[in-house]
Amino acid sequence: MSLQLAFSVADKTTTIKLNGTLNEYSSSLDGVEVNPMFDLNLDLQGLTAINSLGIRNFHSWIYSIECQRLRLFHVPRVFVNQMNLVAGFLPPKTEIESFFVPYFSESTGEEIAVLFTKFLEYKSIAGKIKISYPVVTDAEGKPMELDVLEDQYFRFLDSYN
DSSP states (O other): OOOEEEEEEETTEEEEEEEEEESTTOGGGTTOOOOTTSEEEEEEEEEEEEOHHHHHHHHHHHHHOOOSOEEEESBOHHHHHHHHHSTTOSOTTEEEOEEEEEEEOTTTOOEEEEEEEBTTTEEEETTEEEEOOOOOBOTTSOBOEESSOHHHHGGGGGTOO
């Protein structure tokens, strides 16, 4: 699925929802500008994949945007992986408001992506990130486990919180 964008503006905030794949064919971002006096919210819930050329295109675009505040919502695992791999992937002013964390059940084989939200599951206290892990259960009521290496997956929070 090619990248599709949906726009809305309210209360001096522009929201852009990204749906589909961010790749070399993702020209949807080309020429997209926002009011520099407004905040920009990016909702990434519909982002399904991203490749190296998509990373480059997105990086160039996001650094060209002028806005008051840049906030990301519903950040999927594929995007979290890029934030952890590419230093300076997002501008320093970026705030991650929510992101998905994969969980897995050995017993049932279930996989689920759990939304972690700023100030609920994670927050910065005296410059250190504090994470409160929710109890996630499978269909049998058994606790599920994180399906990522904590030290690596949550590393981006040190840069964008």
